[in-house]
Amino acid sequence: MKHSVRSLLLIVFGGLLAAAVAPAAGPADSSAPASGPDRRAVLVLTDPERHLVLEEMRNFLAVLQTISEALPGEDMKAVAVAARKMGSGAANEIPPETVAKLPDAFKQLAGAVHGSFDAIALDAESLGDPKHTMGQVGEMLGKCNACHGIYQIGVVRAPKRAVR
Numbered sequence: 503m504k505h506s507v508r509s510l511l512l513i514v515f516g517g518l519l520a521a522a523v524a525p526a527a528g529p530a531d532s533s534a535p536a537s538g539p540d541r542r543a544v545l546v547l548t549d550p551e552r553h554l555v556l557e558e559m560r561n562f563l564a565v566l567q568t569i570s571e572a573l574p575g576e577d578m579k580a581v582a583v584a585a586r587k588m589g590s591g592a593a594n595e596i597p598p599e600t601v602a603k604l605p606d607a608f609k610q611l612a613g614a615v616h617g618s619f620d621a622i623a624l625d626a627e628s629l630g631d632p633k634h635t636m637g638q639v640g641e642m643l644g645k646c647n648a649c650h651g652i653y654q655i656g657v658v659r660a661p662k663r664a665v666r
């Protein structure tokens with residue numbers, strides 16, 4: 503009898519402990535301030551490669567600015583021209599040696615984003631419906647966020663120049 507009470511206590515205590523630890527292992531809430539170390543998978547790149555990838559990212563953001571500014575005025579031609587700049591037909595400046603270092607899941611998400619820009623350009627021309635475009639942009643931002651939640655860039659042998 504005594505023995506079973508002790509095991510029951512152990513089970514209860516164990517359960518409480520698990521409940522207390524569990525939240526820390528849960529998915530990150532993007533609206534909460536960052537807590538703990540960055541556990542996203544590291545893409546190990548050289549400094550020039552990092553620069554190329556981040557430049558493409560800033561181009562994504564710049565094109566999204568152009569699209570957002572064109573939408574209220576329903577300038578669908580400007581939307582199409584901007585979106586096409588980041589579509590899959592756009593010259594890809596990332597060299598094959600760098601692409602080879604990127605995991606498949608990364609390449610698939612990147613390809614999906616370029617495909618979204620293609621669809622945004624095509625539909626802006628054929629449908630000319632700003633609300634439809636806004637929906638497409640929102641959906642595409644989900645892909646941007648998905649990738650940012652998984653990966654970070656780690657640089658090999660690249661002493662950063664100090665900012666003075």
Ligand code: HEC
Binds near residue numbers: 545563566612654
């Ligand atoms: C396939 C993965 C992937 C996709 C898709 C992606 N990004 Fe990124 N992005 C990254 C990574 C990795 C970084 C670097 C993050 C880090 O090291 O912390 C980054 C960084 C950035 C940065 C910071 C640039 C800088 O100069 O520091 C911006 C802005 C950005 N992304 C915008 C976007 C936008 C907008 C989209 C969607 C249109 C997008 N990204 C889609 C992977 C991706």
